[in-house]
Amino acid sequence: xxxxxxxxxxxxxxxxxxxxxxxxxxxxxxxxxxxxxxxxxxxxxxxxxxxxxxxxxxxxxxxxxxxxxxxxxxxxxxxxxxxxxxxxxxxxxxxxxxxxxxxxxxxxxxxxxxxxxxxxxxxxx
Amino acid sequence: xxxxxxxxxxxxxxxxxxxxxxxxxxxxxxxxxxxxxxxxxxxxxxxxxxxxxxxxxxxxxxxxxxxxxxxxxxxxxxxxxxxxxxxxxxxxxxxxxxxxxxxxxxxxxxxxxxxxxxxxxxxxxxxxxxxxxxxxxxxxxxxxxxxxxxxxxxxxxxxxxxxxxxxxxxxxxxxxxxxxxxxxxxxxxxxxxxxxxxxxxxxxxxxxxxxxxxxxxxxxxxxxxxxxxxxxxxxxxxxxxxxxxxxxxxxxxxxxxxxxxxxxxxxxxxxxxxxxxxxxxxxxxxxxxxxxxxxxxxxxxxxxxxxxxxxxxxxxxxxxxxxxxxxxxxxxxxxxxxxxxxxxxxxxxxxxxxxxxxxxxxxxxxxxxxxxxxxxxxxxxxxxxxxxxxxxxxxxxxxxxxxxxxxxxxxxxxxxxxxxxxxxxxxxxxxxxxxxxxxxxxxxxxxxxxxxxxxxxxxxxxxxxxxxxxxxxxxxxxxxxxxxxxxxxxxxxxxxxxxxxxxxxxxxxxxxxxxxxxxxxxxxxxxxxxxxxxxxxxxxxxxxxxxxxxxxxxxxxxxxxxxxxxxxxxxxxxxxxxxxxxxxxxxxxxxxxxxxxxxxxxxxxxxxxxxxxxxxxxxxxxxxxxxxxxxxxxxxxxxxxxxxxxxxxxxxxxxxxxxxxxxx
Numbered sequence: 001x002x003x004x005x006x007x008x009x010x011x012x013x014x015x016x017x018x019x020x021x022x023x024x025x026x027x028x029x030x031x032x033x034x035x036x037x038x039x040x041x042x043x044x045x046x047x048x049x050x051x052x053x054x055x056x057x058x059x060x061x062x063x064x065x066x067x068x069x070x071x072x073x074x075x076x077x078x079x080x081x082x083x084x085x086x087x088x089x090x091x092x093x094x095x096x097x098x099x100x101x102x103x104x105x106x107x108x109x110x111x112x113x114x115x116x117x118x119x120x121x122x123x124x125x
Numbered sequence: 126x127x128x129x130x131x132x133x134x135x136x137x138x139x140x141x142x143x144x145x146x147x148x149x150x151x152x153x154x155x156x157x158x159x160x161x162x163x164x165x166x167x168x169x170x171x172x173x174x175x176x177x178x179x180x181x182x183x184x185x186x187x188x189x190x191x192x193x194x195x196x197x198x199x200x201x202x203x204x205x206x207x208x209x210x211x212x213x214x215x216x217x218x219x220x221x222x223x224x225x226x227x228x229x230x231x232x233x234x235x236x237x238x239x240x241x242x243x244x245x246x247x248x249x250x251x252x253x254x255x256x257x258x259x260x261x262x263x264x265x266x267x268x269x270x271x272x273x274x275x276x277x278x279x280x281x282x283x284x285x286x287x288x289x290x291x292x293x294x295x296x297x298x299x300x301x302x303x304x305x306x307x308x309x310x311x312x313x314x315x316x317x318x319x320x321x322x323x324x325x326x327x328x329x330x331x332x333x334x335x336x337x338x339x340x341x342x343x344x345x346x347x348x349x350x351x352x353x354x355x356x357x358x359x360x361x362x363x364x365x366x367x368x369x370x371x372x373x374x375x376x377x378x379x380x381x382x383x384x385x386x387x388x389x390x391x392x393x394x395x396x397x398x399x400x401x402x403x404x405x406x407x408x409x410x411x412x413x414x415x416x417x418x419x420x421x422x423x424x425x426x427x428x429x430x431x432x433x434x435x436x437x438x439x440x441x442x443x444x445x446x447x448x449x450x451x452x453x454x455x456x457x458x459x460x461x462x463x464x465x466x467x468x469x470x471x472x473x474x475x476x477x478x479x480x481x482x483x484x485x486x487x488x489x490x491x492x493x494x495x496x497x498x499x500x501x502x503x504x505x506x507x508x509x510x511x512x513x514x515x516x517x518x519x520x521x522x523x524x525x526x527x528x529x530x531x532x533x534x535x536x537x538x539x540x541x542x543x544x545x546x547x548x549x550x551x552x553x554x555x556x557x558x559x560x561x562x563x564x565x566x567x568x569x570x571x572x573x574x575x576x577x578x579x580x581x582x583x584x585x586x587x588x589x590x591x592x593x594x595x596x597x598x599x600x601x602x603x604x605x606x607x608x609x610x611x612x613x614x615x616x617x618x619x620x621x622x623x624x625x626x627x628x629x630x631x632x633x634x635x636x637x638x639x640x641x642x643x644x645x646x647x648x649x650x651x652x653x654x655x656x657x658x659x660x661x662x663x664x665x666x667x668x669x670x671x672x673x674x675x676x677x678x679x680x681x682x683x684x685x686x687x688x689x690x691x692x693x694x695x696x697x698x699x700x701x702x703x704x705x706x707x708x709x710x711x712x713x714x715x716x717x718x719x720x721x722x723x724x725x726x727x728x729x730x731x732x733x734x735x736x737x738x739x740x741x742x743x744x745x746x747x748x749x750x751x752x753x754x755x756x757x758x759x760x761x762x763x764x765x766x767x768x769x770x771x772x773x774x775x776x777x778x779x780x781x782x783x784x785x786x787x788x789x
Contacts, residue, residue, distance in 0.1 A: 028789070036785070058786045
C-alpha cells in the first residue's frame with residue numbers, strides 16, 4: 001500500500017458488497033470513514049504511511065450492514081462502485097457512498113492482513 | 126560657426142574614436158562646437174552619466190537580490206541611453222560636416238519640401254507568452270528556475286524600460302503593464318523592443334561558486350570570477366543600440382559585480398504594425414537553451430501599438446473663411462474655420478470653438494476628398510477653394526473663400542500638408558486612436574508573486590475566536606429570526622416526552638441546525654435522568670466547562686410561545702466569552718468545539734438511548750480509543766442532510782487541521 005510518486009499504486013484488494021439498510025428515509029451502511037485529500041493525513045491512526053490521504057474505515061457499527069459484509073475497521077477503501085477513492089476529498093468520498101438511488105455499494109478495500117496473507121501463500125509455494 | 130556670444134564647449138569622450146581622429150588632425154575641434162541642439166543632448170548625456178554612476182554605486186552597495194536586479198536594470202537603461210545620445214550627437218556632427226562639404230560639391234537634389242507631421246506613439250499591454258515543457262512542471266520539483274525580465278523600448282532617441290518582472294514556471298505569460306508613450310515620432314519610426322533577462326538564482330558575489338552548477342550549462346556565468354569580470358567588461362552586452370553609420374563610440378564600462386542582464390529576444394515595430402487593437406508580432410530570439418538566462422518563449426509578443434499623429438490631435442490651421450451656405454449663389458457666410466484631424470470645422474466665431482459649441486458646418490477632409498482652387502471669382506480678388514466629398518454616392522462640393530490671396534495660399538498649403546500627412550501616417554488617420562497616458566503616480570504595491578492562472582484560493586480561516594463568535598452569532602440571529610416567523614420547527618418534537626423516530630426529523634432542519642443537537646439534552650433538564658445511558662456521558666459533559674454545548678438553539682427558541690413546556694428548563698447563564706462561545710457552539714456547532722478541544726474520553730455526542738441506537742453508544746465508547754480529536758459522528762443512522770453538509774464545510778474551513786470522520 002505504499003505510494004511512490006509517479007508509479008501506479010498496487011494493492012491486494014478484497015471485494016466487499018454492502019447492502020444498505022433502509023431506515024425510514026435513510027439508507028445506512030453502518031461504518032464511518034476518515035481521510036481524504038483535503039484532510040491532514042498525519043492524524044490517521046490506521047494508515048501505515050502517514051502521508052497517505054486515502055479513505056479509511058474508522059468505525060464499523062456492530063451488526064450493521066458493513067460488518068455483515070466483511071468490512072473491518074482500518075480498511076482502506078480503494079473504490080466504491082467503480083469510483084476511485086484514493087484521490088478524493090472527504091466529502092466526495094462520503095457522497096459516493098451515500099447515493100440515495102443505490103441500494104448496494106461494492107467496495108474494493110485493502111488491508112495489511114490481506115497482503116500478508118498473499119505473501120505467505122506465495123512463500124509456501 | 127563660431128559665435129562670440131555663445132560659450133561653446135566641445136565634449137568628446139575620452140578614448141573615443143572621435144578623439145583619436147581629432148588628435149590625428151583629421152577634424153578641427155572647432156568643427157565639433159556645439160549648436161543649441163547639441164547642448165540639449167549634452168545635458169542629457171551628463172544626466173545619464175550621473176544616473177549611471179548612482180546605479181553603479183547602488184549595485185555595489187545593495188545586498189538584496191531584488192535591489193541588485195533593479196539597480197542592474199537601471200544601469201543597463203542608462204547605458205543604453207548614453208549610447209543612444211552619443212550616437213545621435215555623432216550623427217549630428219557628421220551631418221553638419223557633410224552639409225558643409227556637400228554645399229560645395231554635390232548637387233542637393235530636389236529635396237522633398239514637405240515633411241510629415243510628427244505624432245505620438247504608444248505601446249502598451251505587452252504580453253509575451255511562454256511555452257514551458259511538461260518536464261519543467263512535473264519532474265522539476267523543488268528548484269524553481271526564476272528569471273528577472275524587463276523590456277527595453279527604443280524609438281528614435283528615446284529609450285524607456287518597463288518594470289521588472291520575475292518569471293518562473295508558474296507563469297504562462299510575461300506581462301508588462303506599463304504604457305510607454307513616445308512623443309515626436311515620425312511616420313517612418315522604428316520601435317525596437319528588446320527583452321532582457323537575467324537568471325536570478327546565482328550568488329553574484331565575485332569569486333563564489335554557484336550551487337547548482339550541474340543545471341547551469343552556460344559557460345558565461347558562474348565558473349570563475351575572471352569570467353564574470355570579463356563578461357562585465359564586455360561593452361556590447363550593455364545595449365544593442367545600433368549606431369547609425371558611425372564608428373562605435375567606446376565607453377569605458379565600469380566593471381560592476383552583480384547580476385547581468387542579457388538580451389533574450391528582440392523585434393522591431395513600425396507604422397505597419399500600428400493598430401487600434403492588440404496584435405501579435407514575431408520575436409527574434411537570441412540565446413539558446415544552454416544560457417542561464419533562457420526562458421522558453423513561444424516566439425511572439427502581443428501588444429497594442431497605437432499612434433496619434435499630430436495632424437489628428439492638433440489644429441493644423443485655423444482662420445477666418447467665407448463659406449457659401451445654402452442655395453444662394455451669392456450668400457457668403459463668415460465662419461471661423463479650424464482644420465483638425467479629418468475635418469474642417471466651421472464655427473460662427475472663434476469663441477464658439479473655445480466654448481465647445483457645435484460647429485455650423487463640418488466638412489470632412491479625408492483621403493477621398495478632393496480640393497482644388499477654383500477660378501477667380503469675379504467678385505473677389507482671391508481664388509475660391511472647392512472641397513468635394515463623396516457622401517454615400519453623392520458628390521457634395523463646398524466652396525470656401527479666404528480673405529486674401531496669402532490666406533488662400535496658406536489654406537491650400539495646409540490642405541496639402543494634411544493630405545501628405547494622411548498619406549504618410551496611413552491607417553492612423555482613419556480614426557483617432559486612444560492613448561491612455563500612464564498615470565504619473567507609480568503604485569507602490571509590490572506584488573509578492575505575479576498572478577498565475579492557477580491561483581491558490583486562500584480560505585480565510587479566522588483564528589480570532591472573537592470573529593468566529595461573531596460569525597456564529599450572525600448565523601444564530603438569522604436562525605432566530607426564522608424560528609420566530611414560522612411554526613415551531615420540526616425538531617421541537619425532540620423535546621416531547623418520548624422522542625422516537627422523530628429524531629430523524631432533524632434532517633429537515635433549517636440551515637444551521639446540525640444533528641448534534643439531537644443529543645442535545647439540556648444537562649440540567651430532568652429528562653436527562655431518564656436515560657441512564659446518557660448519564661455517564663452527561664456527567665462527562667458537565668465536567669467539561671463547555672458541556673452545555675448540548676444546548677440546542679431550539680431551547681433558546683423555546684422562549685417563543687410555542688415551546689412553553691421547555692421554557693422552564695432554562696437557567697440563565699452568565700455570558701463570559703467562554704460561555705458565550707460554548708452556547709454558540711453548542712447551538713450549532715458542537716463539532717466545532719470538538720475540534721478546538723482535546724477529546725473527552727467518552728463520546729461527546731451522547732445519544733438518546735433507543736434500542737436501535739444502542740449500538741451507537743457502544744461504538745462511541747470504542748471510539749475513544751481511537752484518539753481522533755474530532756468526532757463529527759453524526760447521530761445514529763442519520764442521513765447527512767444538506768444542512769449538515771454546509772455546516773461541515775464551514776467547520777472544515779474553520780479548522781483545517783481536522784481529520785474528519787463521517788458516518789455513512
